[in-house]
Amino acid sequence: MSQRQSMLPGFGLSLGVTVLAISLLVMIPLLALVTRSAELGLGGIWQTLADRRVMAAFRVSFSTAFAAALLNLFMGLVVAWVLVRYPLPCKRLWDSLIDLPFALPTAVAGIVLTTLYAPNGWLGRWFAEFGLQVAFTPLGITIALIFIGLPFVVRTVEPILQDLDRQQEEASTSLGASRWQTFRRVLLPPLVPALLTGFSLAFARGLGEYGSVIFIAGNMPMKSEIVPLLIVTKLEQYNYPGATVIALASLVVAFVMLLVVNGLQQWTRKRTGRE
Amino acid sequence: MNTTISIASRPAPRHPDAGSVPWVRYGLSALALAILGLFLILPLVAVLAEAFREGWQAYLDAITDRYTRHAMLLTLITALICVPLNTLFGIAAAWCIARFQFPGRSLLTTLIDLPFSVSPVIAGLVFILIFGSQGWFGGWFTTHGFPVIFALPGIVLATLFVTLPFVARELIPLMQAQGAEQEEASIMLGASAWRMFWTITLPRIKWGLLYGVILCNARAMGEFGAVSVVSGHIRGATNTLPLHVEILYNEYQFSAAFAVATLLAGLAIVTLVLKSIIEWRQQRQWENASP
Numbered sequence: 074m075s076q077r078q079s080m081l082p083g084f085g086l087s088l089g090v091t092v093l094a095i096s097l098l099v100m101i102p103l104l105a106l107v108t109r110s111a112e113l114g115l116g117g118i119w120q121t122l123a124d125r126r127v128m129a130a131f132r133v134s135f136s137t138a139f140a141a142a143l144l145n146l147f148m149g150l151v152v153a154w155v156l157v158r159y160p161l162p163c164k165r166l167w168d169s170l171i172d173l174p175f176a177l178p179t180a181v182a183g184i185v186l187t188t189l190y191a192p193n194g195w196l197g198r199w200f201a202e203f204g205l206q207v208a209f210t211p212l213g214i215t216i217a218l219i220f221i222g223l224p225f226v227v228r229t230v231e232p233i234l235q236d237l238d239r240q241q242e243e244a245s246t247s248l249g250a251s252r253w254q255t256f257r258r259v260l261l262p263p264l265v266p267a268l269l270t271g272f273s274l275a276f277a278r279g280l281g282e283y284g285s286v287i288f289i290a291g292n293m294p295m296k297s298e299i300v301p302l303l304i305v306t307k308l309e310q311y312n313y314p315g316a317t318v319i320a321l322a323s324l325v326v327a328f329v330m331l332l333v334v335n336g337l338q339q340w341t342r343k344r345t346g347r348e
Numbered sequence: 349m350n351t352t353i354s355i356a357s358r359p360a361p362r363h364p365d366a367g368s369v370p371w372v373r374y375g376l377s378a379l380a381l382a383i384l385g386l387f388l389i390l391p392l393v394a395v396l397a398e399a400f401r402e403g404w405q406a407y408l409d410a411i412t413d414r415y416t417r418h419a420m421l422l423t424l425i426t427a428l429i430c431v432p433l434n435t436l437f438g439i440a441a442a443w444c445i446a447r448f449q450f451p452g453r454s455l456l457t458t459l460i461d462l463p464f465s466v467s468p469v470i471a472g473l474v475f476i477l478i479f480g481s482q483g484w485f486g487g488w489f490t491t492h493g494f495p496v497i498f499a500l501p502g503i504v505l506a507t508l509f510v511t512l513p514f515v516a517r518e519l520i521p522l523m524q525a526q527g528a529e530q531e532e533a534s535i536m537l538g539a540s541a542w543r544m545f546w547t548i549t550l551p552r553i554k555w556g557l558l559y560g561v562i563l564c565n566a567r568a569m570g571e572f573g574a575v576s577v578v579s580g581h582i583r584g585a586t587n588t589l590p591l592h593v594e595i596l597y598n599e600y601q602f603s604a605a606f607a608v609a610t611l612l613a614g615l616a617i618v619t620l621v622l623k624s625i626i627e628w629r630q631q632r633q634w635e636n637a638s639p
Binding site: 080081086087095159165170172174175181186188195196220280281283284302311316317320324328 | 369372373376377379380381383384386387388389390391392394395398436437439440441443444445447448450456459460462463465466467468469470473474475476477478480482483484505508509512528531532535536541544545563566569570571572573576577589590591593594597602605606609612613615616617619620621623624
């Protein structure tokens with residue numbers, strides 16, 4: 074295989090360009106993050122992270138990103154299901170619109186969601202009648218993260234739904250299973266890896282998201298301050314070591330998350346494969 | 349291969365679940381439309397409504413304002429530098445990863461995707477650590493009259509970082525699926541590397557390439573977090589369009605902020621339309637290719 078491929082030209086050039094760009098743009102910068110944090114020593118790192126405001130920011134970021142990803146799991150599945158399975162007017166249009174949160178600059182999403190959910194906004198007014206404030210609370214952060222994360226779940230589930238073998242479903246129905254039983258026993262298992270992937274992508278994006286959140290968050294320390302904002306705040310105070318350590322910690326957390334979910338996914342695949 | 353063909357040739361008008369319980373079907377459809385309406389349509393409508401709240405004249409004033417024009421120019425310049433560079437990077441990365449076997453190949457693929465899982469704020473921060481006033485090389489660049497942070501180079505670097513994966517990740521799976529046979533044939537028949545690229549490789553990847561370029565461009569023009577950290581928000585100097593939206597909004601000039609936001613929302617819509625057209629063309633190509 075490799076013998077046959079080696080007749081093609083340009084290996085050295087293309088690999089050189091790729092490695093150079095990755096080193097200059099990604100590896101060296103991220104290395105700077107690690108060495109700058111290491112300069113502080115374990116004690117310094119611990120001191121920065123154990124700060125109450127930092128812990129609170131991590132708590133806010135985690136809980137809102139988790140809640141948003143969980144809601145997106147259900148809403149994304151419903152949207153993908155309807156787009157793949159049911160007749161719908163202007164389906165093509167709806168399907169291309171799914172990617173809007175990827176294409177819309179986050180600052181625009183931020184200001185428009187804030188305006189909609191502010192206490193006097195189109196939707197915020199309606200929530201206010203029930204005594205619920207959305208904008209400038211963690212609930213508002215969750216709304217922004219739902220907007221940002223929805224396409225991740227829809228786009229990972231959609232292709233799997235399209236490829237599902239209809240015969241198994243028909244067999245299950247003709248053997249007397251109810252719609253719900255068919256859904257739970259036949260349809261859901263193959264979807265689980267895709268759902269987990271969509272969930273983890275939405276969750277990871279939610280942890281790092283900045284532009285769409287800062288307008289709607291209210292940014293009150295201890296209450297509605299997210300980790301990325303705290304990093305920016307530390308930078309603006311010229312507290313570079315503080316910003317660096319928090320950034321490194323959130324990066325490590327995000328990678329551990331992705332690793333865990335990757336492992337989980339392989340495990341589900343194996344399990345459903347065996348059954 | 350199998351899956352792609354089955355997606356492409358899926359019979360569109362026949363709805364297999366049309367026989368299922370009607371209330372489930374209508375209920376779920378209504379729920380899905382409500383979700384899409386609430387989270388996708390309503391924000392778009394609201395951007396327009398807020399932008400024209402004070403009338404056409406105010407809208408025109410806001411988008412032809414001196415600072416807005418400068419922000420537009422800076423956004424265009426940034427995209428004009430970053431998109432071609434990342435396009436070249438994407439082609440190079442896809443060529444070596446999809447066409448050759450070498451140790452560390454999967455690691456390289458992972459590294460290319462890395463910028464997607466890094467918070468944009470961190471993407472900006474790392475360049476401050478290197479080129480900022482307290483950074484590794486910051487002092488040297490500044491004293492030699494070439495400031496990076498709070499200047500165009502910093503904005504370009506941060507944008508390059510966040511848009512790095514777009515072209516590569518479209519091209520790698522595409523070129524892997526296509527295989528190397530045609531390119532090998534052209535080389536065996538004596539074509540030069542250059543000729544092979546222009547007559548075989550490029551025509552076969554052009555739609556995937558365009559797809560990646562469009563997404564890369566949308567992100568380059570719309571990036572907020574990473575650019576915000578390195579730009580310094582100097583009006584008329586280092587202010588890109590998304591940053592200008594933020595400044596106007598924070599100054600309570602809501603209509604003006606939304607007026608500028610319509611430009612970016614328009615960019616997003618154009619991106620989605622082009623993306624759909626390319627997807628549609630690709631699907632047709634698959635259908636024509638499969639008997």
